[in-house]
Each structure stands twice: as structure tokens, then as C-alpha cells.
Amino acid sequence: MTTTLIDQLKAEIPPSGKVRVLAFGSSNTERFLPGMHWFDILELALRDTYGRFHRCLNIGQCGDSSRDLLARFDEEAGAYRPHLTIITIGGNDSSPAKDISPTQFNANLTELYQRFTEIGSHVLFQTYYAPDPAREGDLTQFRHYMDIVRNVARATGAGLIDHLPRWEALQRAYYARYLPLMHDGFHLNHRGNAVLGLDLARALGATPAIDALGYWDAALAIQNCMDELIQL
Numbered sequence: 725m726t727t728t729l730i731d732q733l734k735a736e737i738p739p740s741g742k743v744r745v746l747a748f749g750s751s752n753t754e755r756f757l758p759g760m761h762w763f764d765i766l767e768l769a770l771r772d773t774y775g776r777f778h779r780c781l782n783i784g785q786c787g788d789s790s791r792d793l794l795a796r797f798d799e800e801a802g803a804y805r806p807h808l809t810i811i812t813i814g815g816n817d818s819s820p821a822k823d824i825s826p827t828q829f830n831a832n833l834t835e836l837y838q839r840f841t842e843i844g845s846h847v848l849f850q851t852y853y854a855p856d857p858a859r860e861g862d863l864t865q866f867r868h869y870m871d872i873v874r875n876v877a878r879a880t881g882a883g884l885i886d887h888l889p890r891w892e893a894l895q896r897a898y899y900a901r902y903l904p905l906m907h908d909g910f911h912l913n914h915r916g917n918a919v920l921g922l923d924l925a926r927a928l929g930a931t932p933a934i935d936a937l938g939y940w941d942a943a944l945a946i947q948n949c950m951d952e953l954i955q956l
Contacts, residue, residue, distance in 0.1 A: 729846060729883065730770075730929055733807055734777055743778040745770075746806035746845070748793060749813050751911060752852060753784025759914025763810075765921025769930035781806070789816045789824055790832035797839055809840050810924075812850040815910065818869040829869055833876040848883035849873050853920055854891035854902070859909030885927050887920060893953040894946065901946065918943035919950075 733743045747753050747763045755761045767780045783800050785792070790813050793801070801809065813833075817824045824832070833849070840847045851870045857863055870888050877884035895902045905916030912920060922943050925931060932940060 729808075729848075730774060733846065734774070736807065737777070742776075743808065744804060744806045745778050745780045746801060746804055746809045747780070747782040747784055748801055748809055748811050749784045750788040750792075750816055751784070751786035752812050752815065753782060754786050755782060755784070756786060757907060757911075757913060760917060760921070761914075762912075762917045762921035762924060765918060765932060766925050766928070766930070769921070769925035769932045770928070772933040773930040784812075787816060789813070789822050790829055790836065791817075791822075791824060793836060794832060794839075797836070802839065802843055805843055806840075806845045808848065809845045810848045810850060811836060812852065814869040814873055815852060815855075815866060818866045820865075826868065826872060830872050830876060833873065834880060837876065837880045837882050846883065847880075848885065849877045850885045850924070851888040852891075853887055853905075853912055853916060854895045856895075856903070856906055856909040885924055887923060890923065890950040890954055894950050897953055898949065901949065905946070915942065919946045922947050923950075 737743050745767075753763070755763075761782070763780060763782050767778070770778055781804055783804075785796075793811070793813060811833075814829065816822055817829045817832075837847050851873050855863055855866065867888075874884060874886060876882070891902070905912060905919060907913040907916070918940070922931075922940070934940075
């Protein structure tokens, strides 16, 4: 699906135009730290692999739930009329403070999918990386909401990049290698963003150009480690 998706996007746009790629989510998506973000890495990888056929816009907002994404759809997401939308949401929804039941979360994700498809956008859902249970406590509810993301993607036919199993495998096997990727118990730093971005780019058939100074080496080493763990 993934390489075909890029080909399809390029075919839908006239040679003089650009594919508009939107990142829509909460603090996992908003740029709020120094260093490269996973969406930056995707943009570079797409350019280095396919050429500059695209424009990227990040409208992530810290604290958002799926309810908030729906509330700002018309003014922000819909107005941009993206050709591809990457939705990463659910962490805040899983908090009891947000009062969003599993049933409502499922309905909200489904409505987001429908709204984007109505304006001609392909939808790609992502699950999260793994929060740190040592700092965040019981993550049962969070994992349940990530299952809902998977289920909605399956039911709607949307794309899905399922990061969580890879990150949980690393966390269980090599906690000392996992920990330096985290800004805090629930957010990635620039090192973690590099790993997430490389995984997303690879799922779309893209890789950033090789850097002679080894900029990608540390993230690639983690990515390779996750590959090995998932195969075990």
C-alpha cells in the first residue's frame, strides 16, 4: 500500500502542482522542542527519494483529543485541503480527565476519516511510541485506545503505521537504550523523533540521503534493533 500510495498521490497532482501533506494530532505532533521532528524527517526523506513533489504542514496542538481535532477541522485541516493526512491521536483521549469513552473515541476517529475523505484526502493513522510506565504508571487504558486506532484503520480502510509494538519491544528488552529517546514519560525528544520519523518514512518507501557525518547513525541503530526484536 505504502509505495503505491506515493505513486497515487503523485499521479493525482498535475506536474505544476504539489502534494499537500498534513500532520494532525496533539503534543506528539506539535513542534515544541529544539531539534528535528519526525515530520521534518519525513519531509526530507520524501524529497530525497522522490524529489520535491510535496509541501508539508504541521498543525499538531498540545493537549488535543480527537474531539479537539474535530472542532478545528473546518478552520485548519479542511481549509488546507491536504492530499495526505497523518493523524496521531489518542493519548489524551485515554485520560479520564478528558471524559472520552472508547465508544466516543472510535466514533470521533471514524468521523475524522470521513471528513478527510470527503475533501479528497488519503488518511494515514499512527499509533504512538511507547510511554514510560516507570513515570506514567498503568498504561492499560492507553493501550486500549491504541487498539481502537488500529480497529478504525482496519474498518475504514485507512492506512496505519503501528509504531507501538516496536517501541514496546525496545522498552522491554533494552530500557537503557529506550530511555534516552524520551523527553519525559510521554513525549519523545529529538533522538526519539528521529527514530519515529525514519520508521514512518520507510513505511512510505522513502529514506533520507546518506549523511557523510553520520547524522542518522544513532537513529538507524535503534531502528535496526527494533527490526531484530520484532522478528524474534
